[in-house]
Amino acid sequence: MGAASFAPTSVTIAANGTVTWNNTSGITHNVTFTAATGVPSNISDHSSGTNQRTFGTAGTFAFRCTLHGGMDGSVVVQ
Ligand SMILES: [Cu+2]
Structure with a gap:
């Protein structure tokens, strides 16, 4: 996670794989998945550290930081 x-x-990732979000920015971000x-469960506001989520279901899972417009991404689970 950047600024x-x-x-x-x-x-x-493969099914049942884990994604780690590493916030080195010092800026408060979150990871909010599109329903x-x-x-997995959303990652709440935080300004440092790592958080992991495991994906057990194949598909494309969009997420965003609700604090910053245009700050979004996706996890593709195969
Ligand atoms: Cu953010």
Whole structure:
């Protein structure tokens, strides 16, 4: 997580894989998933540290930071 972006914006993982979001920006962000079957729980506002979520269902799962317009990304689970 950067100042107002996710990098990379999209990642592809195998089913039951884990994604780690690392916020090194010092800026408050969150990870809010678009409602869909199989999404993990949202990651609430935080300004540092790492958070992991595991994806058990194949599909494309969009997410965004609700604090910063245009700060969005996706996880593709194969
Ligand atoms: Cu943000």
